[in-house]
Amino acid sequence: SQQGEEDPQALSIQEGENATMNCSYKTSINNLQWYRQNSGRGLVHLILIRSNEREKHSGRLRVTLDTSKKSSSLLITASRAADTASYFCAAGGVQGAQKLVFGQGTRLTINP
Amino acid sequence: NAGVMQNPRHLVRRRGQEARLRCSPMKGHSHVYWYRQLPEEGLKFMVYLQKENIIDESGMPKERFSAEFPKEGPSILRIQQVVRGDSAAYFCASSPRTTGLYEQYFGPGTRLTVT
Numbered sequence: 001s002q003q004g005e006e007d008p009q010a011l012s013i014q015e016g017e018n019a020t021m022n023c024s025y026k027t028s029i030n031n032l033q034w035y036r037q038n039s040g041r042g043l044v045h046l047i048l049i050r051s052n053e054r055e056k057h058s059g060r061l062r063v064t065l066d067t068s069k070k071s072s073s074l075l076i077t078a079s080r081a082a083d084t085a086s087y088f089c090a091a092g093g094v095q096g097a098q099k100l101v102f103g104q105g106t107r108l109t110i111n112p
Numbered sequence: 113n114a115g116v117m118q119n120p121r122h123l124v125r126r127r128g129q130e131a132r133l134r135c136s137p138m139k140g141h142s143h144v145y146w147y148r149q150l151p152e153e154g155l156k157f158m159v160y161l162q163k164e165n166i167i168d169e170s171g172m173p174k175e176r177f178s179a180e181f182p183k184e185g186p187s188i189l190r191i192q193q194v195v196r197g198d199s200a201a202y203f204c205a206s207s208p209r210t211t212g213l214y215e216q217y218f219g220p221g222t223r224l225t226v227t
Contacts, residue, residue: 033215035218041220041221042203042218042219042220042221043155043203043205043218044218045215045216045217045218048214048215088154088155090155097168097170098143098145098160098167098168099145099157099160099168099170099171100145100147100155100157100205100216101157102147102154102155102156102157103154104153104154105153105154
């Protein structure tokens, strides 16, 4: 079954607003990672939160993890046009495996 | 420190031909992962390799697909007798040690088009 399902699938906001994306997963994980992908490009790692952490910050990014609900959220504050991209969550250490299990992604559009 | 390198960036093959995709991990990284991304979808794990060993190939199709990571040289993902459904972006990632604990660093991808 698909892990790391994300919601919403697409999000369009005005520059300066905050953007929140959610991710759910189904089985136990070691960590939850978020990646950004600009159109037609590779993935850029944004942030990793371990299963024993509840919240983590990096610049304008804030990630939360609720292992009881098997969910995570990514908040981008004070959005900029350059934040326009697809954002993917990826579950790490699923059932002890080394692979990352990705969600379908959220396409974020920041309107100037 | 150069990032993960993949080549070619774009590859066009006719049905029935072979596609060979190359990945050079970041310097010092001995773990390589291959993922496939279909249009408008997330990445799907294919295979995890260490030098000269396939560790996890649970995401690899049973036929036509193979991967290797030799002692010297890049990792190779080989697709024999390609079909239109193989058209996708193939991403390679590397990590310095056992992942599940650490982030993976992704290459720019190879976009395979089968005509």
